[in-house]
Amino acid sequence: AQSVTQPDIHITVSEGASLELRCNYSYGATPYLFWYVQSPGQGLQLLLKYFSGDTLVQGIKGFEAEFKRSQSSFNLRKPSVHWSDAAEYFCAVGAKGGKLIFGQGTELSVKP
């Protein structure tokens, strides 16, 4: 069965530091992969997606993610974190019938 694991429930980084959020998936075929961000009390906003092609994907707000098939991973990165990046981040994999399977989320805190 398809699944998504985000190993880190909560991460704290200093403003200006680099960020990497981990995501591992389990899916038999070539996966469609997504990262979403959720600010407190809001819905989820799409940061980036991977369908095929270049394994390094650029998204909004300066985020990027790299698809590594050999590691079944799709980690999200940002070179320099801003205080406004504090939010919850969800990784998702596309499943049959157009559904998405979400990870449990990683909450990001940013220290001044």
Added chain:
Amino acid sequence: DVKVTQSSRYLVKRTGEKVFLECVQDMDHENMFWYRQDPGLGLRLIYFSYDVKMKEKGDIPEGYSVSREKKERFSLILESASTNQTSMYLCASSLTGDGYTFGSGTRLTVV
């Protein structure tokens, strides 16, 4: 940009009431979804729909029903609200094979 609009941001209802949560999307997406989000439990799929008048149960359909009479509108119905249905409810829409566009969510409190 696709917009998904949920009719209420905050809602307070009494136990036993019938509750309607409305969701409208404006980009002709065939798929629509209802999730609930609770701390520590992530996003759980309640119901989804691939087309008008079609519906499929998700992972936690008990106590809920849905209606999709028009392509752009997908309603979630709590037949008899209970306190354990206090939650954040998120609606989303998509084209098949693409990601979701989410609404802003409805925070429902049942007292």
